Structure formats: structure tokens, C-alpha cells
């Protein structure tokens with residue numbers, strides 16, 4: 251792959267310079283869960299080595315590259331958590347309603363492995379969700395505090411508020427109230 255890039259000047263050749271289809275970590279799962287706990291937040295999860303690496307995003311993801319959203323790195327969740335939609339009972343950790351707000355696959359945009367990116371504190375990915383699409387970066391600031399930032403691509407939108415315009419479940423179409431009622 252490296253040699254492919256070395257040999258070419260992409261300001262001159264029409265050959266593909268986009269590498270997100272060519273890397274090893276292909277079509278891994280991502281999910282964003284909307285979580286009405288003591289306060290509403292969004293849990294951003296990436297499949298890394300068979301588990302879901304997780305960040306709690308208090309303000310939720312944005313499509314605006316200028317909106318850098320705090321993402322607090324939290325404990326790893328099991329892979330199966332990706333399909334969890336329901337209610338965590340009162341008195342339990344994270345008590346409240348959980349919605350699968352978005353789901354899909356992602357590709358690692360870096361040459362290094364996604365685990366290496368996690369360790370290095372900078373993850374660059376291409377999301378193929380139902381709501382979130384295109385490039386996103388997660389960058390470590392200090393300790394567990396990371397930032398989630400939309401990349402500047404055709405899916406970026408500084409006007410949109412996707413949290414308001416698409417509030418319901420990507421899994422079942424339900425809103426938080428319905429999920430709670432039907433639990």
C-alpha cells in the first residue's frame with residue numbers, strides 16, 4: 251500500500267488516492283447509543299479487537315467540523331452491547347433508557363491498526379452509519395478526555411442539528427418514551 255502512494259502524484263493521476271477501502275480494519279461495527287441517565291448523553295462505541303471501546307459524549311456528535319465534542323473514554327463494553335435498547339433499572343449503574351441512535355460499520359483511515367491509534371490517542375475513521383457518515387476523528391486531550399470531531403468532507407454540515415432532526419432509534423424507530431414504556 252505504501253509503495254502505491256510513493257509512486258504516484260495524485261495531483262496528476264486520476265487513480266484513487268482514497269485509501270479507506272484498502273486497509274485491514276474493514277467494516278468493523280460502530281454504534282451510538284442515546285442514553286437518558288441522570289443526564290442525557292450519547293455513548294459512542296467502536297469495535298476494537300472484539301469489544302466495544304466506548305466514549306460518553308455529553309453533547310452528542312455533530313456534523314459541524316468546528317464543533318469539537320467532549321468524549322469521555324469509559325469502560326469497554328461487550329460486542330453484543332451494540333444491539334442493546336431498553337431500560338437499565340433504577341438503582342443500577344447507568345440507570346435510565348438506552349436507544350440505539352445510530353449503527354453501522356466503520357473503516358480505519360490510518361495505516362496503523364485501530365488498537366495502535368487508540369494507544370496513541372488519535373483515531374481517524376470513516377463511518378458508514380444511518381445518520382453519521384464520513385470522516386471522524388477522536389483525539390485524546392488529557393487522561394480520559396477526548397474530542398470527537400467531524401472531518402471536512404461532503405458529509406460535513408455546519409447548519410444541521412442531527413440530534414434534533416433525527417432523534418429516534420436506528421434499530422426500531424422508537425423514541426425514548428416508547429422504549430421506556432415498552433420495556
Ligand code: MN
Pocket residue numbers: 285287291292293306344
Ligand atoms: Mn451511558
